[in-house]
Amino acid sequence: MAGAGLLLAGCGGPLSTLDPAGPSAASIARIWWVMLAGAAVILAFVLVLLAVVFLSPDRLRGVPGRVWIVGLGLAFPLVTLTALVTYALLTGERLIADPAERDVVTVRAVARQWEWRFGPPDGPLTAGRLVIPAGRPVHVAVTSEDVIHSFWVPRLAGKMDAIPGHVNVIRIVAPAPGVYHGACAEFCGLGHAAMPFVVEAVDPAGLNAAGLTEARP
Numbered sequence: 001m002a003g004a005g006l007l008l009a010g011c012g013g014p015l016s017t018l019d020p021a022g023p024s025a026a027s028i029a030r031i032w033w034v035m036l037a038g039a040a041v042i043l044a045f046v047l048v049l050l051a052v053v054f055l056s057p058d059r060l061r062g063v064p065g066r067v068w069i070v071g072l073g074l075a076f077p078l079v080t081l082t083a084l085v086t087y088a089l090l091t092g093e094r095l096i097a098d099p100a101e102r103d104v105v106t107v108r109a110v111a112r113q114w115e116w117r118f119g120p121p122d123g124p125l126t127a128g129r130l131v132i133p134a135g136r137p138v139h140v141a142v143t144s145e146d147v148i149h150s151f152w153v154p155r156l157a158g159k160m161d162a163i164p165g166h167v168n169v170i171r172i173v174a175p176a177p178g179v180y181h182g183a184c185a186e187f188c189g190l191g192h193a194a195m196p197f198v199v200e201a202v203d204p205a206g207l208n209a210a211g212l213t214e215a216r217p
């Protein structure tokens with residue numbers, strides 16, 4: 001266990017997908033663990049077969065050819081890959097922001113070389129800091145003023161491209177007040193690494209102070 005802890009120590013930190021703080025990020029981390037477990041089981045199975053072939057080939061001599069070709073060559077990858085891909089697609093589908101969702105807060109995220117600016121839908125933008133209410137779903141309307149960037153707060157959700165002339169919406173939820181670090185996840189020029197930002201989740205009383213407006217269905 002100590003070895004596993006040491007191995008995963010490098011996966012922590014403020015920009016870690018494997019240290020989720022919100023439900024969307026937790027789903028993504030779960031996909032990662034399921035994929036890792038699935039790949040590990042398949043790799044172990046193949047290595048055992050390989051070892052048997054080298055160390056004790058007589059054991060496999062009686063296995064008919066169709067078992068290798070139809071069973072392990074076609075059926076096995078078809079079943080395992082279909083199961084893993086279906087799981088990943090269904091999980092990913094649930095992460096998409098539903099425009100009809102009620103009780104949601106809407107904010108804007110506007111990228112440009114090389115900074116992120118945030119604010120309410122019709123209000124002024126503030127550089128480098130997005131304030132959201134804790135415990136509430138937030139729809140972040142992401143766009144860009146120049147080239148393609150990508151909005152990414154690893155502990156809250158996946159990535160969303162910021163595309164000039166187009167608005168993409170990503171749903172984030174921060175269950176507890178706190179500061180969550182974000183970064184641009186699409187190379188956008190020489191200053192790409194110099195456009196970090198923070199998402200500050202505040203208790204509901206801080207919502208009005210942040211000047212955020214709530215979507216009315």
Ligand SMILES: [Cu+2]
Binds near residue numbers: 149150187189193195
């Ligand atoms: Cu960038």
